[in-house]
Amino acid sequence: MQRTPLIAANWKMNGSAALVEEMVDVLTALPLTEHAVVVCPPATLLTRFPAVCNFALGGQTLSHEISGAFTGELSACLLQEAGASYVIVGHSERRALNGESDELIAAKLARAVAAGLTPILCIGESATERQQEKTQQVLARQLDAVYASQPELLAKSVIAYEPIWAIGTGESATPEQAQTTHAFIRQHLARYNTQSAVRVKLLYGGSVNADNFTALFRQADIDGALVGGASLKPAEFAQICLAVTKGAKE
Template identity: 80%
Template sequence: MQRTPLIAANWKMNGSAALVEEMTSALAGVATEQIQVLICPPATLLCRFTAPINFALGGQTLSHEVSGAFTGELSAALLIEAGASYVIVGHSERRSLNAESDQLIAAKLMRAVVSGLTPVLCVGETLQQRQQEKTQQVIARQLDAVYASQPELLAKSVIAYEPVWAIGTGESATPEQAQQTHAFIRQHLAQYDAKAAEKVKLLYGGSVNADNCAALFKQADIDGALVGGASLKAAEFAQICSSAKE
């Protein structure tokens, strides 16, 4: 099945008003008829993007609560008002640094969907788990926590496989390693909803750059990328987007 590639940028706690302008200018020259592009900056920069833009905006996390006395949190409604239509859920840094459990991530993903945001669910294993050959076991657990009891959410999701050992390290899974895991994810998702599993976009994340992206995008079950460090370089990110189109 032909799935439209999605290239997403996760700026993490980086960026500036100047980068917003630089990125907007760089992406204006990227033909997006055959691809989708998503920028997830720090929430304070969402409102800095002004029309016209040829890409979508997303948050990096959200609260599972609707509103209330939750200092420092961001609700789905606040993200939408700021211009977001996507939100990253379950990034490994949130899982490890903020102790987000599978159950909390499931609640966040549900809140995103109910509110009208498209969640980008991140899954992936640590280096130790890979060395112990537990990659599939870990990812299955992360997927089951969200979709086993709520399979209807799958059709409204994007899933990003990010091996924790490859995030920000300069190390990337080989195209063959990434494809093997993506194929497993799609096969595992089919037990919830076979039609949705075939249609859902599976992104690869983990030190994606202009040099290695083309080989990744050639793989059958890799439908784009969640880009970290390289997304802070406007020209390189635009090049990655163009590679996905090709």
């Protein structure tokens, strides 16, 4: 089945109004198809983007609560009002630095879907888990926490495989390694819903750049990328986006 590709930019705690302007200028000059690209800047920069452009916007996290006395948190509705239609859920940095559990991540993803946001669920194993050959066990646990009891959420999700050992290290999985893991993820997802497993977008993240993305995107089960550092360089990010629009799988 031909799935629509997606490139997502995660600026993390980086960026500025000047970078927003530069990114808008670069991306609006590209022949992007609808919802082919989503940019996830710090929440304070969301409203700096034009109300109408040829790419989507997303948040980097959200609260599992609707509203209330939760200082510093952002609800799904607040993100939507700022222009977001996507939101990253369960990034490894949130899991490690903020102690987000599988259960909390499941609640956040459900809240995003209920509000009409498309969640980008991040999953991935550490270097130690990889060395212990526990990659599939870890990914299965992270997926089961969300979809085993809520399989209907799969059809409204995007999933990003980000091996923790590759995030920000300059070390990326080989295309063959990434494809093997993505194929496992899709096979595991079929336990919840066969049709949704075929249709769901699977992104690769972990030191993605303009040099390695084309080979990664050619793999059968890799439908795009969640880009970190390279998304802060508009010209390089544009090259990654163009690899999708030009049909790198061909």
